Amino acid sequence: MEFEKNILCIGAGYVGGPTMAMIARQCPQYKVTIVDINPERIAQWNSNDLPIYEPGLDELVKATRNRNLFFSTDVERGIRENDIIFVSVNTPTKTFGTGAGMAADLQYWEKTARQILQNSTSPKIVIEKSTLPVRTAQAMERILNTSRNGVRFDVLSNPEFLAEGTAVNDLKDPDRVLIGSRETEDGLKARDTLVEIFANWVPREKIITSNIWSSELSKLVSNAFLAQRVSSINAISALCEKTEADVTEVARAVGADSRIGSRFLNASIGFGGSCFKKDILNLVYLCRHYGLNDVADYWESVIKINNYQQERFVRNMLAAMFNTLAGKRICLFGFAFKANTGDTRESPAIYVTRRLLEEHAEVVITDPKALNNARIDLANVQGKVLFVDDPYEAAMGCHAIAVMTEWPLYADLDYERLYRDAEKPAFIFDGRNILDSRRCFEVGFNVFPIGKPALTHF
C-alpha cells in the first residue's frame, strides 16, 4: 500500500511510543515507524506487554501496530526511508564534566543528528521532540549542514506537553501543539508540513506556531511554571502545619480566582518525574550561562523547596514516631512518581526510602504498577526493603503507613482492617492528602496529612 507520508521517530520511550501511536491512529494515510537502539524495548513494543504502562495505550497500539505503525531497531534504514523524522531520545541531566548536575546531556541527541546526516540521501525535515536547551536547533543545523552531498535539512521544534498517566487523552485532545521554525521560506514550508499532520485531528486554533527559539524555550518554561505551582503550594503547606490552616482549603480559596486557576495546587511530598527537575536545572544553567544569576536563583528555589518538602516529610515522621525509626517497619503505599503510571524516575518515594533506611527503618513497598521499577531503583541500597503486591499484606505488622502515590485504590482500602493488623500506636503519613483522615483517626490511627492539622490520640 502506498502511504501519503512516511514518518519516522527515533526513540521509543514514554514520548516517542504514545505520540507516534496517536499520529498513526489519527492518520491512517501515513506510515509511522519508531526506531530505537534498545532491542529489548522494541521487542516489548512489538509484544502484548508494552514497555510502559499508560491508560488507553494498549488499545491504541493494538489498533495501529503492523497496520501503519511499526517498531524496529533498524535506525539507519528508518532514516533512509523516511523524510519526516521526529527525534525523541532522552536528554537527561549531565552527570559528568562541565555542567554536571545541571546542564542537559546532549550526547544521545548529537549521535542521532550525526546518524541522520550519514544516512540521508534525500531532503529531510528533522523535528526536535525531545526537550532541549534553547538554541539546540542551531547546533543541530550546524551538524546537519556539514554535509557535502547537498542534502537539505530543515529543523523544527515541536516539544511535547503530554503528562504521564493521561498521555493518550493529552495527545488526542491537547491544550495546544507548538511548532517552532526558522522564518525563512524553507523553514515555513517545513512548518506547514508538520501543521498539516496535526491538523488531521487537532483544531487549527490550537496549533501554535512561533520562531524556533521561542518554541524550545516555551517547553522549559511550561515545566518550570507547573513545578513552581507545586513548590508554591508545598511551601504554604509548611506554614499551614504551623498555623492550623488547612492547605486544601487555602488552595481552593486561592484557586477560585480565575486569574490563578485551581489546577496543580495539590500539596504533596513533592514533585517527581523525569522532567521537572531536569528541565528546571537546564533553565537555571542557561540563565547562569547568560550571566542572569538572579533569574537562575529564582528558578532554582523551585527545586530547593521540592527537596525541602521531601526532607520535611521524613523529619515529620521521625518527630511523630518518638524521634526514632530504628527497627520500625514502614509501609509505603505507592512508589510511582504519580498515579496511573509505573514510572518511578525521580519519584519522591526513592528519596523517602533512602532516608528511612538511613534511620535504620525497614521499608515495605507496595504499588500496583511500579514494583519492577522500584526494585531496579533500590537495587543498591543498604538495609531491609521488601516489595509486596497486596497492600494489606504489605502493611501487616507495620508501625506506619506512608502514602507516596495518589493511586485511588489506597483511599478505598479497609482502614479498620489495616489498623487491626498494625503495630500500635499506629501512624499514617498521607503524603498526597487522599485519605479520609477523620475516618482513619476514628479507627485508631494517628494521622499526619500534608499541610493540615494532625489528628492524634495522644
Ligand SMILES: NC(=O)C1=CN([C@@H]2O[C@H](COP(=O)(O)OP(=O)(O)OC[C@H]3O[C@@H](n4cnc5c(N)ncnc54)[C@H](O)[C@@H]3O)[C@@H](O)[C@H]2O)C=CC1
Ligand atoms: N516522559 C515524559 O512524560 C515527557 C518527556 N519529554 C521529553 O522527551 C524526551 C524523551 O523522553 P522519554 O520518552 O521519557 O525518554 P525515554 O528514556 O523513555 O526514551 C528515550 C528512548 O530513546 C532511545 N535512544 C537514545 N539514543 C538513541 C539513538 N541514538 N538512536 C535511537 N534511539 C535512541 C533510548 O533507548 C530510549 O528508549 C526527553 O527529552 C524528555 O525530556 C517531554 C514531554 C513528556
Ligand SMILES: O=C(O)[C@H]1O[C@H](OP(=O)(O)OP(=O)(O)OC[C@H]2O[C@@H](n3ccc(=O)[nH]c3=O)[C@H](O)[C@@H]2O)[C@H](O)[C@@H](O)[C@@H]1O
Ligand atoms: O515534560 C514532561 O515530562 C511533562 O512533565 C509534566 O508531566 P508529568 O511529569 O508526567 O506529570 P505531572 O502531572 O505534571 O506531575 C508531575 C509531578 O508533580 C506532582 N504534582 C502535580 C500536581 C499537583 O498539584 N501536585 C503535585 O505534587 C505529581 O504528583 C508528580 O510527581 C507536565 O505536566 C507535562 O506537561 C510535561 O510534558
